[in-house]
Amino acid sequence: MEHEAWRAFLILMITVIILSLFSLSRYLLKLKLWCNCEICDAYLTMSWSKEFDNLCDWYAHLLSKSQSKTIHIHVLGNTITANPDNVEYMLKTRFDNFPKGKSFSMILGDFLGQGIFNVDGDLWRFQKNMASLELDRFSIRFYALEIVNHEIKNRLIPLLSSVAGKEDHGILDLQDVFRRFSFDSMCKFLFGLDPRCLELSLPMSEFAVAFDLASKLSAERAMTVSPMIWKIKRMLNLGSEKQLKEALKIIDILALEVIRQRRKMGISTHKDLLSRFMGTVNDETYLRDIVISFLLAGRDTVASALTGFIWLLAKHPHVCSLIQLEADRIIGQNQELQSFDQLRELNYLQAAVYESMRLYPPIQFDSKFCQEDDLLPDGTFVKKGTRVTYHPYSMGRIMEIWGEDCLEFKPERWLKNGVFFPENPFKYPVFQAGFRVCLGKEMALVEIKSVALSIVRKFQIKLVSANRIPRFSPGLTATLSGGLPVIVQERFTITPIKYSISGHDSKGK
Numbered sequence: 293m294e295h296e297a298w299r300a301f302l303i304l305m306i307t308v309i310i311l312s313l314f315s316l317s318r319y320l321l322k323l324k325l326w327c328n329c330e331i332c333d334a335y336l337t338m339s340w341s342k343e344f345d346n347l348c349d350w351y352a353h354l355l356s357k358s359q360s361k362t363i364h365i366h367v368l369g370n371t372i373t374a375n376p377d378n379v380e381y382m383l384k385t386r387f388d389n390f391p392k393g394k395s396f397s398m399i400l401g402d403f404l405g406q407g408i409f410n411v412d413g414d415l416w417r418f419q420k421n422m423a424s425l426e427l428d429r430f431s432i433r434f435y436a437l438e439i440v441n442h443e444i445k446n447r448l449i450p451l452l453s454s455v456a457g458k459e460d461h462g463i464l465d466l467q468d469v470f471r472r473f474s475f476d477s478m479c480k481f482l483f484g485l486d487p488r489c490l491e492l493s494l495p496m497s498e499f500a501v502a503f504d505l506a507s508k509l510s511a512e513r514a515m516t517v518s519p520m521i522w523k524i525k526r527m528l529n530l531g532s533e534k535q536l537k538e539a540l541k542i543i544d545i546l547a548l549e550v551i552r553q554r555r556k557m558g559i560s561t562h563k564d565l566l567s568r569f570m571g572t573v574n575d576e577t578y579l580r581d582i583v584i585s586f587l588l589a590g591r592d593t594v595a596s597a598l599t600g601f602i603w604l605l606a607k608h609p610h611v612c613s614l615i616q617l618e619a620d621r622i623i624g625q626n627q628e629l630q631s632f633d634q635l636r637e638l639n640y641l642q643a644a645v646y647e648s649m650r651l652y653p654p655i656q657f658d659s660k661f662c663q664e665d666d667l668l669p670d671g672t673f674v675k676k677g678t679r680v681t682y683h684p685y686s687m688g689r690i691m692e693i694w695g696e697d698c699l700e701f702k703p704e705r706w707l708k709n710g711v712f713f714p715e716n717p718f719k720y721p722v723f724q725a726g727f728r729v730c731l732g733k734e735m736a737l738v739e740i741k742s743v744a745l746s747i748v749r750k751f752q753i754k755l756v757s758a759n760r761i762p763r764f765s766p767g768l769t770a771t772l773s774g775g776l777p778v779i780v781q782e783r784f785t786i787t788p789i790k791y792s793i794s795g796h797d798s799k800g801k
Contacts, residue, residue: 393661407585
């Protein structure tokens with residue numbers, strides 16, 4: 293009997309391998325791997341890496357040289373654009389023809405399930421309307437600010453103070469710190485759960501480790517030559533897919549347990565977002581998918597934005613001085629931030645944050661899949677089934693969009709007579725734009741500005757490697773390879789400065 297079972301298993305495996313090889317060959321043929329155009333050759337041979345440190349920098353170079361600001365990577369079946377008109381067409385004008393698509397949903401399906409960032413159509417509309425209703429409430433925004441301020445005052449500031457001035461043993465990876473900060477904050481906001489990752493001993497909870505691993509391995513699926521590779525590994529429970537399955541088991545157990553405990557205790561007395569969603573959604577797995585999606589989006593993007601911002605501030609100390617000067621004028625020297633209104637009055641800080649994300653967007657690119665043959669505004673024909681990617685990282689580096697000084701970090705480009713003015717969102721799609729614009733945009737900005745302000749006013753941050761060129765690790769959000777090692781020093785005195793923060797309109801037209 294055992295012999296027959298083993299024989300049946302071998303036949304099944306051989307059949308699976310043959311079918312997989314057949315599917316893989318069809319996939320490779322579809323991608324036209326024989327294409328010998330200059331761009332495809334550079335991609336396949338990785339010859340681009342001789343001149344550029346990151347793939348996104350190579351794309352930025354290609355897109356800036358393209359007259360239409362659109363290129364096509366034939367071997368990937370991917371049309372990439374940095375043309376604001378195309379972005380508006382995809383995200384607004386022809387929104388229904390450019391969904392996320394089944395290919396994307398499949399890659400993140402085990403991790404995010406049917407959460408808002410992994411679905412289209414009615415499921416997306418339902419979650420968007422539900423989330424918009426809750427996130428627009430003043431009470432939930434005030435609750436979020438309370439959480440952020442508590443994490444800053446009781447964990448972030450004490451941690452930075454504990455290493456301040458210790459140049460021999462005081463090197464701190466701020467990227468890791470920001471990831472811990474945003475993980476604690478988002479878990480409190482979403483679940484009412486405190487992982488305590490930012491305590492002085494810098495512990496890592498089992499949930500945080502599992503979450504990071506699931507995010508990393510899910511992103512790696514997108515980098516395989518064919519989806520059949522990770523699908524076979526998942527079916528056979530091998531390698532990275534086995535690791536992903538184990539990580540997701542930990543996430544599911546904790547998330548579902550929190551949901552069940554919250555239901556037992558009653559949801560009316562809790563302020564977290566999960567409790568609010570539970571008034572509308574009864575299915576526990578669906579609730580898990582919703583909150584895990586928000587945790588991924590809120591945690592990783594905020595940490596990435598803060599990492600890029602502090603890196604730029606360390607390279608441009610005069611911007612730090614201007615942020616301090618404005619804060620002392622609006623909030624009061626040595627006084628703590630008291631309200632949303634004070635935060636909104638910090639125009640220069642807002643401009644600096646936006647300028648930072650123009651150059652280093654947390655999500656460097658975003659892809660959709662064309663449902664039916666279409667023609668983009670720049671004249672590019674897009675065949676049904678083609679992946680179409682808009683590239684915020686490249687858009688921030690295009691002269692025709694931002695002017696000749698597009699590579700410079702200049703918060704003043706966002707100011708007119710000292711007042712912050714936002715740009716066309718399709719020219720600056722850092723928070724997406726159109727119908728899928730980021731629902732947590734305002735809350736994310738509050739968190740980023742609050743953290744940055746607390747650091748700038750109390751500490752001086754010095755880069756361990758001042759001449760280091762940013763290199764990014766593959767992932768769902770922009771992550772600096774090797775982290776952001778810094779030396780922290782207390783700021784005891786504030787030197788008077790003479791810079792003007794009135795601003796001027798230096799935007800490229």
